[in-house]
Amino acid sequence: MSSVTIDPARMRQVMGHFATGVTVITAVHDGEPVGMACQSFTSLSLEPAYISFAPALSSTTWPRIRAAHKFAVNILAADQQDVCRAMGRSGGDKFADVAWEKGANGAPLLGGSITWIEADVEHVLPGGDHEIVIGKVSALELPRDAEPLLFYKGAYAGLAG
Structure with a gap:
């Protein structure tokens, strides 16, 4: 087995060429809404219905x-860059200017999102400087038909018509 060291900055640069959708993972902790922007999200399984995301170990929101x-x-629409920025910052009331309603499982569902997927944490696995979370889907909804918010090469992007 080869021992190759990959420069983290180069890894970020190369992986930035893979366009991703932008999501916000939300929950309620100690009666307060919490949320974090997340690009590392995917559908994992249809039967059973599982999804996955990978929060950084350095995240202060993920433990809550x-x-x-x-x-x-919450899968964000192209016009929700402000929501992404709010949920991507540390500290403060991230929900101060963000419309939301309580989902069936109690987690915040953000207004204007394309899709809401509610889930329970089923497994948490180690993944280097991240954890890999597998969630079992309990409910899902398509509240809005809109273009997605994408991230590509370190910036917001849209679909080319």
């Missing part, structure tokens, strides 16, 4: 979402 055990994935 994990403790809540129930969460929602």
Whole structure:
């Protein structure tokens, strides 16, 4: 087995060429809404219905979402860059200017999102400087038909018509 060292900055640069959708993972912890922007999200299995995302070990929000055990994935629309920025910052009231409603599992469902997926934390696995979260889907909804918010090469992007 070869021992190759990959420069983290180069890894970020190369992986930035893979366009991703932008999500916000939300939950309620100690009676307060919590949320974090997340690009590392995917559908994992149809039967059973599982989804996955990978929060950084350095995240201060992820431990509160994990403790809540129930969460929602909000897939953002192209016109929700402000929501992404709010949920991507540290500290403060991230929900101050963000419309939301409580989902069936109690997690915040963000207004204007394309899709809401509610889930329970099923497994948490190690993944280097991240954890790999597998969630069992409990509910899903398509509240809005809109273009997605994408991230590509370190910036917001849209679909080419």
